[in-house]
Amino acid sequence: MLDKVWLVLLFPLLGFLLNGLFGWKFKRGLINLIACGSVGLSFLVSLGVFLDLLKLAPEARHFEKVLFPWVVSGSFKTAFSFLVDPLSALMILVVSGVAFLIHIYSTGYMHDDPGYVRYFSYLNLFTFSMLLLVLADNLLLMYIGWEAVGLCSYLLIGFWYEKKSAADAGKKAFIVNRIGDFGFALGIMLTFVIFGTVYFTPILERAPEVLQYGGAAATAITLLLFLGAVGKSAQIPLYVWLPDAMEGPTPVSALIHAATMVTAGIYMVARLSALFLMAPVSMLVVAIVGGVTALYAASIGLMQNDIKRVLAYSTISQLGYMFLACGVGAFGAGIFHLMTHAFFKALLFLCAGSVMHALAGELNIQKMGGLKKHMPVTYWTFLMGTLAIAGIPGFSGFFSKDEIIWKAFSSAQGHFLLWFLGAAGALMTAFYMFRLLFLTFHGKSRLTPELEKRAHESPNKMTVPLIILAVLAVIGGYVGIPHLLGGGNRIEKFLEPSFGQVSKAVETHHSGGVELLMMIISVLIALGGVYLAYTFYIKKTELPKKLAERYRSIYTLIYNKYYVDEIYNAVIVQPLKFFAIICWRFFDVIVIDGSANGLAKLVGLIGNLIRRFETGYVRNYALGFVVGVVIILGYFMLR
C-alpha cells in the first residue's frame, strides 16, 4: 500500500476533473458518488498506508515515492515525490477522514444550491491540495499545495460570488495568504541557498551540521517560513482573513478550520521541527505569537454574536495553542491538538451549519435560544464538541490542550508567562463556548414566530456525520493519555520518528507532582469558565448587559475586534492605493508621457519656426545657396 500512496491524491483530483469538466451533464446521484466516493477512496487508501506504516518498526517508518520530475534547473531539482512517515500518515488520515464526513454532510446542506457541481468539484480540489501539501517530500511541492489551498479557499469563500461581501472575503483570504506565502517562498529560497536542496529528509538530517545553533541563517530561514505559517494558519498579524471566511458555505468553513487549510502552518512547522530547533529565537517568536494569538482571539470571541464568527475566533485561538506547543518544542502535542481540534471544530461548524439550515441562514445567537427541543441531535453533538474544546476531563480536547499548557510551563523553552497566556485563553475558551451553547440551545426561545415554526432537525445525511464526529471528539483524545494518568501517550510515541531529536530538547525537569497540580489547575480553570458562562447566560441573564454598560469603552473595543480591519485599511490599504494613483496619474502621465510628448511638441515648435524660411520662391532658395557658398569659400580663402 505504501507504494500506492499517490492514489490518495489521484482520487480527489479525478473527482475534481470529472465533476469540474463534465459535471454539468451529470445527475445529482452521480455527482455525489464521484465527489464523496473519491474522497472516501482516498480515505481508505490513507488508512491502508497508515496500517502498513504501523507494521514497520518505528525507525523504519519512512518511505519516499517519486512520481516524475518537476522543476529542474541546474543544481535545483524538485519532483512530484511523496514522503510517508508517521506525521504525514496521521495527517492524511485526519484530512481525508474529516473531509469525507464533510462531503457527506454537504450533500444534504447544499441540496438546493444551483452551484452544486461547482461546489463539489472545488471541495475535491481543496482536499486534493491539502493532501498534496501534507504528502510532499520537498518544500516546493509543498508550496503547490500551500498556494492551492489558498486558491480553493478563495473559490469556496467566494462561492456565492454575487454577494459582494463573499467575493471580498475570498479575495482577502487569498491576498493575506499571499503575504504569508511571500515569506514562505523566500524561506524556500534561503533554504536552497544554504542547503543546496529543498527536500525535507536531507535538510532535516543535515540541519545540525549545516546550521549554527542560534545562528543568523537558521533564524532567518525559520522566521521566513514562519511568516508563511502565520498567514496560512491565521495568527497575529495576518489572522484577519479567517473571520471573514465565514462568508462561504458552512461546510467549507468546517473544512477550512478543521482539516484542509489552517492546519497547514502547524504541519509545516512540525515537519521542519529540526530546523526550528536550531533557532531558539524563532522558537520563542513562534511561542509568543501562538500564545498571544490564543489569548487575543479568545478575547474577541467573548463578545461576538455571530455563531460562525465565535467559532472562527476560537479556531484562531486554538491554532495559537498549537503554535505555542511548537514554540516550546512540543511538536507532538501540537499535532495531537491539531488532530483533536480537527474533530471537534469540524463538529462544531457542522452543527452551526445544521442550526443555520434549520433557521434559514440565521446567524445571530441573540436571536436564537431554546433550540435544544427542536434539534436534539444537533444539540447533543454540539455539547460534545463544546465539552471537548473547553477542556473538560474525559473529552479529547482536555488531553491535547492540557498537554500543551503543561509543556508551555515545563519544557526547556517554556516559561511561566507562556503558561499564563495559555491558561487565561483556556478560561476564555470555556466561557465563550458555553456562552454560545447556552445562548443557542438553552433558555427561552428568541426566535421570530416563522422561524419557530420552521425549526427542525436536519436530515440524516447531515446528522450522521455529526454523530461520527461527536464520537471522535470524545474518544479522539484517548490515543494520547499522558503517562501521569496511566496512559502511554501513544500518539507522541508514534510521531517521535518524525521529530527526531526533539523529544530530548523538551525533556521536562519537573516532577509528576507539579504536573498533577497544573492539570488540576487547568481543569479548575475550564470549569470556572463554564460556571461563569452559566451564571451570565442562564441564571442572571441581565448581568452581561450591565457589565457592558459599565465598561463601555472596553466593550466597544473588543466588540469591534480591536478595530484591526479598520486600522489595516487606513494604514496599509489606503496609502498604497494613493501611491498607486500617484504613480499612474502623476509619474506615468505627467512625467514620462509628458516628457515624451513634450519632446514631440518641441520638435514641432522648432519646425514651425524654421519653416518660415521656406518662402516657396526658388530665387530665395538660390540666394541662400549662393550666400552659403560664398561664406564657405570665403572662410577657407581668408583663413
Added chain:
Amino acid sequence: MNMGESFPILTVVTFLPALGIVLLLLVDKNRQLLVRNVALFTSLVTFLVSLFLYFKFDPGTGDMQFVELYSWIPSLGMGYHMGIDGISLFLVLLTTFLTPIAIWSSYNAVTEKVKGFMISILALETGMIGVFVSLDLFLFYVFWEAMLIPMYFIIGVWGGPRRIYAAVKFILFTMTGSLLMLVAILALYFVNQSYTGVATFNLLDYQGIQIPFNYQIWMFLAFALAFAIKVPMWPLHTWLPDAHVEAPTAGSVLLAAVLLKMGAYGFLRFCFPLFPEATIHFIPLFSILAIIGIIYGAFVALVQKDVKSLVAYSSVSHLGFVMLGLFALNMQSLEGSILQMLSHGISTGALFLLVGMLYERRHTRLISDFGGISKVMPVFAAFFMIVTLSSIGLPGTNGFVGEFLILLGTFRENWLYAAFGATGIILAAVYMLWMYQRVMFGKVDKPENQKLKDLSLREKLILVPIVIVIFLIGIYPSAFTSRMEASVAKLMETVNEKYRVEEVMPQVQPRRDFQIDESQLEVSTHSFGGGEIHRGQ
C-alpha cells in the same frame, strides 16, 4: 555547423507566412472567409513545421543548430545566417503557436479590410521568426525593423479611437532605440574589422573578440536602450499601455506575447555574450530598474479603469521579473527568465484574447461597465479564472515556475533584490483578483450584461490549447528546461569566462582610428581633387 547542407527548415519556417501572403494576394478581397481561412491555414502549417524543431532539437549541445549560412553581400560581410539554440527555440515556437490563435481570434473582430489585416499578421510573423533565428547582425536588424511596419499598420488601421497616436508613439519609441542599436552594430562591425581584419556581421564571429571596456559600455548602452524600450523596462514603458489599448485583439496578443520578448531575447543573444564586462558592470542598475518596474507596474495596474491597460501594466510588472532574472546571470534565473517569457506570452496573450471576447460582446473595456459576468458566461468565467491564476503565478500553472526560478536565482546573487521582487507576487494577486472580482463577481446590475452569450465553439477551441500549455509548463517544465540547459550553460560560460579573462589580462590597447579607414577615404576623394581642402591643417 555541418547541417547547412540539409533541409533549410529555419528558412522554411520563417518564410512560410510570406508564402501565405503571396497566396493571399491571389485571393479576391471580397471573399473574406476564404481570405481568413488561407491565413489561418498558412499559420497552422507554419506551426506544424516548427514543431519539428522541437523534436529534432538536440538538447545535448549549447551550440547553434539547424544552421544555414550563405553569403549575401560578401563585400560588406553580410551573410544569410540562421540558427537556433535552446534560448530561441521556444521563442520561435511561441510565435508560431500564437499566430494561428491570433488569426483565428480575429474572425469576428476584424471585418474591414480583412485581406490587408491578414497580410499584416503574416508579415509580422515572418518578421518575428526572423528576429529569433537570425545570427547575422545585419539580417537581424532588417527583420527587427521590418517587423515594425506591419505592427504599425495593425495598430494604426484596425485599432481603437486613438490608434494614430498609439501607432506613432509605438513607432517613435521603438525607432529611437533601434537607431542607436544600428550605430552600435556598425561600431561593432568596425571594431571587429580592426581586430581581425575581416569584415563580417556574423554574430558568432564577434564572440571571440575582446572589446575594450570603455567601448563595451557605450555599445552595451546603445543595444540595451533598444531592447529596454522593447521589453519595456521602466521608465520607457509608456508606449505599451497606449499601444495595447488601441491595438485590435490579435495585435495585442502578438505584441504582448512576442514583440516584448524580443527585448529580453536581445539582451540574452547580443548584450550578454558580446559585452560581458559591461553586463556585469550594469547589473545593479538594470536589476534596480527591473524591480522598480515590477512594483511600479503592479501598482499602476491596480488603479486602471480599463481592463486592457490593466493587463498592459501587468506586462510591465511581469517583464520586470524577466529582466531581474536575466541580470542575476545564473542557471536558475536565466532558465526562469526564458520560461517566464513563454509563460507571459501564453497567459497575457490569453488575457488579451479573453478581454477581446468581452469587448466583441459589450464594446467596452471599462471595468465599471461589467459585474456579475460569471452568472451569464460561466464557461468564459472558468477560462478567465484559469488564465488569471496563471498570470498571478499559482503553483501548478506556467506562471509559477518562471517566477520562482527567477526569484530563486536572484536570491542566490542578492537576497534583497529577490525580496523586493517577490512583493510583486503579492501585488499581482491584488490587482488581478480585484479586477476579476469587479468584472466577474457581484450581481448583474447592468441590463446590457444580462443577455451576453457564452463562448462559442470557435472561442473555446482557441482557448483550450492555451490552457493545455498553461498546465503543461506548470506541471512538466522539464520538457522545456531540459532543452535550454546546455545553451544557458554556454551563455553563462561565455559571460563568465570573458569576464574572468579580462580580470587577469592587461587592458588591450585598441587601434585609435577604428571608425574610419583613412586610406580608403583618400582614394575616394582623390579623383575629384577636392579632398585636400578639409585636411590642410
Added chain:
Amino acid sequence: MPVPLGYYLGLAAIIFTVGVIGVLVRRNAIIILMSIELMLNGANLTLVAFSVHLQELSGQVFVFLVMTVAAAEAAVGLAIIVMIFRNRESVNVDNLNIMKW
C-alpha cells in the same frame, strides 16, 4: 604664346557670376533657365581649361557629361515652364510660390 590659365578662369568666373545674378534677379522663368545654362558653361570652361593645363583628359569628359545633363535639364525645364504657362498664363516666378510650406 598660349593664353594663361588665369584668363580662362577669370572669364569663367565672370560668366558664372552673370549666370548667378541672372538667376537671382530675373523674374522670367525662361531667362532664369538661360542663366543656369550660363553658369553651367562657366563651369565647363573651367573644366576644359584645367584639363589642358594639367594634361589630363578627364576634365573634358566631364564637360560632355555636363553638356548632356544641361541639354536634358533644358528640355525638362522648358517642358515644366510650358506646363506652368498653360495653367497660370504666366512665367513670372513671383507668382510661383507653390513650393511653400
